[in-house]
Amino acid sequence: MFTKFFDNHGASPQSPKSDVAKGSLTSADLNPRVTVHYGIPATASVLACDLIQRLVAVGTLDGRIKVIGGENIEALLVSPKQLPIKNLEFLQNQGFLVSVSNENEIQVWDLEQRQIASHIQWESNITAFKVIHGTSYMYLGDEHGMVYVIKYDAEEHKLAHLPYYVPTNVIAEEAGISSPNHPSVVGVLPQPCSQGNRVLIAYENGLLAIWDISEDRVVLVRGNKDLQLKGRTTSDSPEEKKLEVSDCTSDGDEVKEISSLCWASNDGSILAVGYVDGDIMFWNLSTANPKRIQQAEKSPNNVVKLQLSSGEKRLPVIVLHWSANQSCGDHGCKLFVYGGDNVGSEEVLTILSLEWTSGIESLKCVSRMDLTPNGSFADMVLLPTVGVTESGGNLLFMLTNPGQLHVYDDACLAALLSQQEKTTCVSSGQYVMPIPTVDPCMTVSKLALVYRDGEFSKALSKIVSATKLKAPHTPATGSRRWPLTGGFPSLLSETADYQVERVYVAGYQDGSVRIWDATYPALSLIFVLGTEVPGFDVAVASASVSALEICSLTQSVAIGNECGMVRLYKLTVTSDEMSLNIVKETEKEVHTLHQTDGPQCLAVFSLLNSPVCVLQFAKFGTRLAVGFNCGRVAMVDVSTFSVLFITDSLSPSNCPVGLSAMISFTDNDTLVNSPRDSVSTSLNDNEKWLAFVMTKDAYLTVLDGTTGNVVSSLSIPLKAESSAISMYILEGGNIVSTVPSEISETKFEPAHSSPDHGITPVEAKSEISAQVAYFGQRLKSLLILLCFEDALHLCSMKSVIQVSYLMLFLFQVQYICKFF
Known part of the structure; x- marks a missing residue:
């Protein structure tokens, strides 16, 4: 759309790589970097979604960006500067993601290459940012009231500042503003159904303007002078939380600062605006005569005010999202609101079902639902369910701290509304990490090599390739399928001669241990070692895991816990009958076990009443050294399940090993x-x-x-x-x-x-x-x-x-x- 206004500028030549002497060591050779990352960073703060490729991106306060797609599609993008990300948007269906840092650096990320494709440093403070849907053009508003246009050229790998801007003085003149200090831009929204020719610009002082790009002129202006409460009030809210809807007309001098906004109609005729004082305004921005600048007329049809609470001090409306209600045609919608309640009230995400019959003056609230976040609310996005479910509608992704992502569909929200409770819906889907760290809580882990030509690798490879052992993942999402499908998948074990070369082992607070195939970045679960031994009551086996060791030569895993117990497992069992050896410092019991599918516990050592700190196999897995918190060391003969020796404390201060x-x-x-x-x-x-x-x-x-x-x-x-x-x-x-x-x-x-x-x-x-x-x-x-x-x-x-x-x-x- 902007190509007819701007000249194409060639990309600047890239600087040649410096010659490096053969055999010399450079900093690039010793450059630690993250190649695999699972889970959502605890400092997650902002969300973005690609509606077509069905991706979700999570920005953080330390410059990291987590991109999540379908199964095994995860990428961690790490910015060179550890700065909070304040804006995050996809170039829809193009494989690029744009981020804006707190220091106003704009970065374009190439998702396939997992690296920055281009970046520019903006001189002024960026206060508003929006990508024009379906294009590579972006609007940028700053603290001085200016709106600029930038473009990313994928072929040239260049982010360019185009010679086009919206003249603030023209908008100020049309609005009758004479102040020399122009207010900051707080929002820029391309107007739907305008073929990209019009953009809504919102200023901090409450001024709203629609600018026509193709004609370089102001189409419509609205502002605080158009507001005056007429006095009609209705309340449709349960549990003594009032919801007020009021008509507004002109001649108001009160300055109402804008804090959030979103379109509230498919054609861009109605705009929902959230204010710092907790109000929500629905503005009628329809223009009957597009050739003439439309000033607000003194009519009740221009704006309607909505209040979530009648308290004198209310929270700013931080987040506003709108979605059409398909069952009600063009006269029904859902409005998602964070903020607007009384100061000190419980933190909730409010979901309003709204309807109007003829115009926004007939707006009424049909129902209200308060969704309590699981943690501290950070952000939310809506993703259409078209092509994923037959019912249509939208999926609500809610991000909370620390690092949790929940998804709600329409059926889940409807069930929650019927319950009339302010609790998180139990049937909501939760982002499930392939490697859980919180539920259950991970206490110790290690990455171990497996000899590629060994018997252990062959045995594990058969399990992974044939997926014969289906160990349960944690935690399950119930019957709901994770709704994200897009992205660039990692390498998978699809070759016929695939062999396991690395395993990742993790111990948990509940005493369990999980083992993954870590040969490729897409980790796959192989074993889950529980704390139960069939037919035997092993005391304190469920204590928190404090040490781990794995030996690929003997195909064994040793597990130490906080109560001083060491469990020894054989991961691949070949005989029809095994024995369980319960070994204490002065006695030993042997019990017969019948072989079952999967790993078997061969021995349990309870030698000292002190947490196990260190485990290490020696002599090709025939010996196991056990270091305790009390400073003592025990040596175990694994082949005979006997204790060779237990030392006195090795440290004069009895410090842990x-x-x-x-x-x-x-x-x-x-x-x-x-x-x-x-x-x-x-x-x-x-x-x-x-x-x-x-x-x-x-x-x-x-x-x-x-x-x-x-x-x-x-x-x-x-x-x-x-x-x-x-x-x-x-x-x-x-x-x-x-x-x-x-x-x-x-x-x-x-x-x-x-x-x-x-x-x-x-x-x-x-x-x-x-x-x-x-x-x-x-x-x-x-x-x-x-x-x-x-x-x-x-x-x-x-x-x-x-x-x-x-x-x-x-x-x-x-x-x-x-x-x-």
């Missing part, structure tokens, strides 16, 4: 056996292995993995309120522990090179001196990396073991971060 790592030494030069080696090799009695355990207060202890004897200990002084985060064993550029990363190839200059950093050694016991000599030759190339909240310590493994340690590097985390 926070980290652990294991390493094995054989009689040959191989430090760690290949995962493809047979299990019999890993069970070699002559194999020596060590367990490195560090408590939260940075007390590092090296244990003999077979006997539990202390090889050496180090106490590392930390700054106040700092604690240990993680620990890794490095060898030749590889992490020997199960962490899938490589970091030692990056060379850093140390911030401190002094050999003495205040680490207090604890003298090793004399009876293990022979073991120290044995290990010494095999520790030359090993390093141990200790990560704290404010520092990193990189130590020589041999020095730690021999207690004549040497600290290689000590530098602050802030120094490391600049490489990322």
Whole structure:
């Protein structure tokens, strides 16, 4: 529509990429970024929807945008600046989303590429923003009363400021405004049925104007001078909440500030306007003579006032949305209102059913319904149900904090109205996260690798591909289907030779554990491990999960909880009969279990009455180290379900165990056996292995993995309120522990090179001196990396073991971060 008024401007040439020397490391190579995100951010604040592609976008207060479509269609767009998003709109059916930040930066997002396609920084404060439906043109209103037009060119990937604006002085003259300070624009709405030629402009001081783009002139002006209460009042509201409808005519000098607006008719003849004082006005904007500027006549047919409450102090009307009522033809509608009630009243979204017979002067309220949000109300949008359900109508999406999205259809709202209750409809649909974090509450999780050529991967792949195990998702949406279908789907496991390579494991407050296939971004649920063991009453099994560990070689999962219990599951069972081993510190019970479909619990360990902090498999899954909150460590033989040893507290202050790592030494030069080696090799009695355990207060202890004897200990002084985060064993550029990363190839200059950093050694016991000599030759190339909240310590493994340690590097985390 604007192409006949504007010249096309070519896109500016893109700057060539800087040449990077081959083999050099750049910041782009170490650029952490979110590739997969599930759920709605807790700071969600604004909604937008694509009516054709059936997408919903959720803007936040920290610059993130979550785009939700059909099943497994989710994308998280992260702005470089963590600023609140105040405007958010789709370029309908074009695959682009436009956002405006609080610092007035306009960004166009390419949804398929999940990145910013173009952006411009606006100089003035943007106070109104609207995309013209079906086009790439956008109206923009600012604090100075100006209205501009911008356009996004998808081929040129360019967002351009077009040389067109609506002259504020012309509108001010027609409205009889002589003030040199023009009021801010609070709304711009293209008028329906005008082929995009007309736009409604609303100003903060209550002025309304319709501007004709094709003729460059004012078509109609309305304002506060057109208001005067005539005195007709009706009330049709239950529970002593009055709903007043009043006629208004001209000659009013009161300034009524506009806070929201929406069209209240399909042809753009009626406008609903919400005000700061809590009033709602229905304006008749029909123009009989389009060639003549229409001033408001002194007629009761121009405007009608509606009040949700008769209180003196009422809340501003923040949100207004309108939808036609198909059963009532052109004379019925629903109005969705947030605000307008008495100050201090309960937070509700009010849904009004309105009708009029001849004109807006006959407006009456048929029914009122107050919908109590599940949380703090943030925003709402309406999405037509055409093509999704046979009944038609609209879907109401309501966003609440923290991070909840509910959807209501007409049937749900009708049922709620019949109940005449101010409670959330139980049959409403709720956005269900593939990975629940709140219901139930997630307490611990981890991402684990699965060896692609292993038996575990093959077994999981069969389950995923054939979908034989249908584990329940949480929480269910009942019989209602999630109404969003569009978007760009993620890669799915559709190939014939598909194999599971990664799994995501999460533990919950109710004691349950869920396992997903995480090979591709579209995670699919494989197992749900409950707390019940058929035929047995396992006490405190439903306590909150506090630690998890998975071993793909033995196809086992260990689960620790807040009551000190450890459950050991076999995920793929091959024998017809299994046994359940209930192991305590001094006794053991064995019970026979018959095989059932899915995972089976093989053992329950109740060794100490202290929360489990750390679990780690060793020696290819035949050993399990258990760290407790009381500072003690237990070593379990998984093959025999027996306890090898339980240490005393490893920290003088009885601080909880926070980290652990294991390493094995054989009689040959191989430090760690290949995962493809047979299990019999890993069970070699002559194999020596060590367990490195560090408590939260940075007390590092090296244990003999077979006997539990202390090889050496180090106490590392930390700054106040700092604690240990993680620990890794490095060898030749590889992490020997199960962490899938490589970091030692990056060379850093140390911030401190002094050999003495205040680490207090604890003298090793004399009876293990022979073991120290044995290990010494095999520790030359090993390093141990200790990560704290404010520092990193990189130590020589041999020095730690021999207690004549040497600290290689000590530098602050802030120094490391600049490489990322």
